[in-house]
Structure formats: structure tokens, C-alpha cells
Amino acid sequence: MTTDGVGGADGPRGATGGSEGGVSGHDGGLGELGTARALRLIAGREIVTRVRSRAFQVMTALFVVAIAAAVLVLSAVSGGSSSSSSTVAVTAADGRQATAIVAAGRSLGEEVRVRTVTDVADGRQAVLDGDVDALVRTGAAGGGYQVTVKKDLSDTLTSVLTVAARQAALEAQIAGLGGDPATVGRAVVTAGVDVTALHAKREVDGPRLLLGLLSGGLIYLSLMIFGPAVTQGVVEEKSSRVVELLLAVVRPWQLMAGKVVGIGAVALGQLALIGVVGVGLGLATGQLGIPAGLAVGSVAMALLWYLVGFSMYALLFAAAGALVSRQEDAAGVTPPIIAAIIIPYVVGISVLPASPDSGLVLTLAMIPLFAPVLMPMVIGIGSVAVWQVVVALVAALALTGLLVWLAGRVYGNAVKRSGTRVALRDALRAA
Template identity: 40%
Template sequence: MNALTEVRLIAARELSRLRTKMFVISTAVMMVLVAGLLIGIKLLGGSATTVGFVEEGFGGQVTAVASAMKLELETENVPSEEEGERLVREGELDALVLDGPLRMVVKGEPDERLEAALSALAQQSALNGELVKAGVDPAKVNQAVAGAAVEVVSLEGVDELRELRLGLAMGLAVLLFIMLQASGILVAQGVVEEKSSRVVELLLSSVRPWQLMAGKVLGLGLLGFLQMGLVVAAGVGAQIATGALDLPVGDLAGTVVWSLVWFVAGYALYALLYAAAAATVSRQEDIGGVGAPIQVLLMAGYVMCFTLVPNDPDGLLVRILSFVPLFAPLLMPVRAVFGAPVWEQALALGVSLVAVGALVWLAGRIYSNSVLRTGGRISLKEAMRAG
């Protein structure tokens, strides 16, 4: 058999984990969490305040003022004040608004935005009454007041969807972090399991060390990509069904594509590091020690997604860090949600792929020189010069 065939067979062996309960349960849980989050956003976020009115026509005035204050209302006419209070008490109405004098009846704490809108309406009504007493036409005064506004000049433009983009970016960062961490640790555990059970000695009688490492990384990578794809598909399905994220379709499609691309690049980087590190130890208990520096790097990128990127996604520091291969798989897809230029994403991906090529050589050397050595932990210096 040629080298590629041997790598393919080893990868197929790792793909047998597809049928394990752990894979099925963990995938199902993440799919439910992602879909449930979007459904929850739809059910809980952005719901209109339901307000009842006894007086016909008065609801229009309140709605107009509320709309000016960017408060969404759903209005209902009720036959009497007593009926309106009953509906409020039973939770079918958020508030009952009565005119003459202006009053708001609520079950518990009032909606502060609705209270502010009604206060503005009451103040306008009082002002109109005083203008009439003074012999001034309120319509002319109101028209002049309505036309007075500050002119806003935004140097960088206003992103009205920033909060939605921020939520999407943070969710994407969490998903990528979990998937990269879990996949990397799975690779490390597989390497140590074969080494401690001496199975690796049997395997290496038929294939070369680099082929064994490549097949393991490839097989588990396909497994991780399938899991990531299923989780993303669950999110896409929930988004199509609910429309929870009111973002342009092009932006959402780009986010899906780039998240999968960056998972592949990130997995290749971290899986190779974990495979090389795990080859230097012989016990599962030692994985935490050799994997700690890798975990710190992954955690650093994750933390920066929440601290640096939201404040200034196009800042100089963030842009520089998003080109660093071990940080790019987390930072760049999050920046992409905020509109990072395509050429920057492509360049960062190219740099990461070059780094993958360098790690293939480095990790392959460490793995080849360490995987057959048992006993205590092998230092990096020994692993590099052995053999």
C-alpha cells in the first residue's frame, strides 16, 4: 500500500468513534443548545408591550409617542376600566392606559419606557393647554418644536445591527473554543491510549510514525468537522424557522462558511500540537501537564474575543493578533461578523496554512522520536534530537 492509502485506513479507524455514545450524546446536546438559544431569543427578545385602552382613538396618540421613543406597542380596546384591570391582573395586558386624568394601571412594576412615553404625552398635553390659555395656536408651536433637532454627523457610520452582530460573534467564539478544545484533547487522549497500551508498537510495524499521526489527526478532524457541521446546521435550521437574528442573509451565510473554514484551520493547528505533546508522555494523567501551554494559547484567543474584539474589531492590535496563526481561528471569524475585509480573512487563512505546514514537520519529528519511548515524560529537547 502507498502512504496515502495507509493514512486513509488509519483515518477510517478513528472515524469508528462516530458510533460511540459519547459522540452522539455530545453532538445532540450542542445541537439542542444552539437551536434552543435561537428559539429562546425569538420567544423572549424584542416582544412588544401589550397595552389596553377604553377610549377609542386615544391609543393612536400613545402609539405615536411610543414609536418616536422606539417603543413597540400592541394595542387592544377593552369595554370598560373594570375589564381592563381584570386583563392586567391575569397577565393578558401589560398595562391599561386611561385618559382624563392620564393613568397607567399595571400588575406590578411599570415598564419604564412606557411610563416615560406617557409622561411625555402628559407634558405635551399640559403644554398645549397653557398655549391655548395664552392665545397661541398649539399646532404651530408643536410643528416648530418637532422640526428642531440636532444634526448628527457620524464619521464611521452607525451599525444599527451591532447588538445582534455582537451576540452572534460571542456565540461563535464559544462554539469554536469548545470544538477546538474538545477535538484537540481527543487527539491527545488517543495518542496516549495507543502508547500506554502498546497498540502503537503493533501499528508501527506496518506504517511509519508520521503516517500514524497524520491518519489519527485526519480521522478525528473529519469527526470534529462533522460534529461542527451538525451543530451549525441545527443553528441554521432554527434561524430559518424563527428568524431570531434579524441580520442580512449574506452576513449569516458568510458567518457559517467562515466558521467551518476556521474550524478546519484551527483544528489542524491545535491537533498537531496536542498530538506532539501527548507523544512525550505515557499516562493519561500527564496530558494536562503537557497540554497546559497549548490550553493557555487557546484560552488567550478566546478571552480576546470577549475583551478586545467587541470594543474595536478593526483596531491595530486586534488586526495584528488576528494574523497570528494560533489566535486567528478564534479572532478572525469573530472579526468577520463585524465586517472584516475579505482580503484580511484570506491572508490570515494563508498564514495559518503555512503554519500548519511547519507544524506538520515539527509535530511529526516529535511524534516519531517519542511515541515508542515509555516511562517518564520526554523533554522537548530530547524529542527533537532523538533518533
């Protein structure tokens, strides 16, 4: 893949032709153009090759369709459930029952509208015309309601009117005993319990929890897809001996860095597209239920952490790929790296829904290799302080700088060695 990119621009074709002048000419060309040109050529070829890949296109389309479908389905389901409401009619003589019926509906989480009609005849006609679901009158035995419906009364409205009727019966009894129903009602409403929590538990904000978990989940999936792709690309070039031609015109660290930058750019673009579609539809349909600025900020922070995380993991995957010469051997060097991606994701989705302020998660989120998956989760939920984010970011950037040197040394010393697997100790010690 990278071979064509360098070949297409400065091309190692002179080298493949076997002429000394061809190789030195390319070497001199890159020397004049500098490191920036070499990185641009290698990264550019990685980007073009992967974006044109049918597998990448299909995978991106499936991700976008899946996230869009999930948001739209949730919107349709919630929209259908929230649109259910009832309308009842009361006569002018029973107008004071309107407040009790609406309050009863609110207490049960149902929307009930009350329409006042002139008399019983008007109410009955409204029921027959379908303008209201029921006509409600006082005067039933025991102080309850007389309800007139066209065919039947829904279970929901039955529950609401039962609560309101019991309140009306209670008020009638209080009035019969010489008391003031309004005074008693206020006393009942204001009565409650005063709770003192020694270890207060923060309420979980559903939309923010969902946003945080989705951010971490998408980063996890992308790292699991594009991280091993770096190893695969390195092993392909090494097993085909193309890397030897490339290293005749570029330095090892330039080849490694160009591959990481190219694949990282493609992965970041895909993740940004999914994030824009998901958050855009979530805000448009009202499913996120949080301010647009907060949603956009969470996505921006997630992309920043993905960029940092991919840099760290891609360097590790590139160094691991340089240690082996066959694809089947790659499975023996990548499991520790993959485990470092899986562990924080599993901990996050297991602990955060029940305990968004978990000390375990916050502690793990400060560890550089775990932070790219966990930090977007806790940032989305809002359970992390700014200073913790800054400290974790500084630590992750410091580790990335160390990995640039460490992985570059391993890659440079091992990528030219074919045959058996190169021991990590030997790759670090080689001159």
C-alpha cells in the same frame, strides 16, 4: 482505537502472529495501495470508533439540545414581551388626538393602537366589552385627558397617555396665545443637537455580536475537547505498544495524519450540526435578526477557520503525545498548547462586547495560532476587512504546512521511544 481500524482492513494480525511473511505482506499491501489507502484506513477507524462512543453521542446531544433550548427560550421570552400592546378609543370629535397618542407610545417604545368611535356611549361600551383598554377624551382640567377604563389603567398606558396629554395641553396653551400648535410642533420635532465625534464609536449590532461570540465560543470548546483527545489517543497506543505493530505496516507520519484527519472529521461534523441547528432555529424564530445569507456565510467561515485551527492544534497535540508514554505525563507537555487556545477566547469575549473595533483583537486575530478562535468572532461582528481575513488565512496555512513537517519529525522520532519523557530537542535531532 486505530489498531483495530488498520487491523480490520489490512490488519496487523499477521504481525501479531509473529510471522515475517505476515508483516512483509502487509507492508507490501500498503505499498501497493499507497498513502491514500493507509490514511483512509486509519482515519476511518478513528471516525467509526469515536462516533460510536457513548460519550461522544451524549455530548453531541447535549450541545444540540442546549443551543436549541437557548434559542427557543429567547424566542418565547422576546415573543411574550413584544406581543404586549394597548388599544384605546377616541371619539370622532377627538380624532386628531390619535396621532399624538401613537407618537407618545412610539417615543416610549410601546405599541398603542387607536380606534375611533362615534360617541362617548359607543366608547364606554367598547371598554365594557373589552375591545379597548381605555376611552380617551379631551376636556379635562388643565387641558389633559379624561380616561375611562373598565377596572384600572396599566402603568405602561398611563405613561403613554400622560405624555400625550401634556402635548395636548401645550398645544391648547399655544392656541390660546394665538399661535399655531402645528408650527410649534414641527419646530420642536426638528430641533435637536448636532454632534461631531472626533473618534466615532461604531454601534454594536447585537445579533451579529452574539453570532460572532457564539462562533468563537463553540470553536474554543471543540478545540479544548478534541485537541487533547489526539494526545490521549497517541499516548494510549504508545503505552500499550500497539504503535510498534502499526508502524510495521504504516509510516509514522501516515499514522499521525490519519489520526488527525479522523478526529478532525468527527469534530467538524459535530460543530457543523450544532451550527446548523442553532442558525436554523435562530432564523426560523427571528432571533438572529440578520439576513439568512449573512448568517450562513458566518457559519461557513467559522467552520473553515475551525478546520484550519484544528489542523494546527491537532498536529501540536499529536507531537506532544509522542513525547510521553503515560497519560499522567501528558499534563506536562500540553499546557502551552492549551494556553494558546484559551488566551484568544478570553480576550475576545472580554474586549469585543464593549469594543467591537478593538485594535488589540484585530492584531491578535492575525496571529496564526490565535486566528481560529478570534477570526470567526470579528467576522461575525463585521469588524474585519477582507484583506485581513485573507492575510490571516494565508499565514495560518503556512504555519500548518510548517507544523506538518515539524510535528511529523517529532512524532516519527519519539513515538517508538517508551519509558521516560523524550526531550523535544532530542526528538528533533534524532535520526
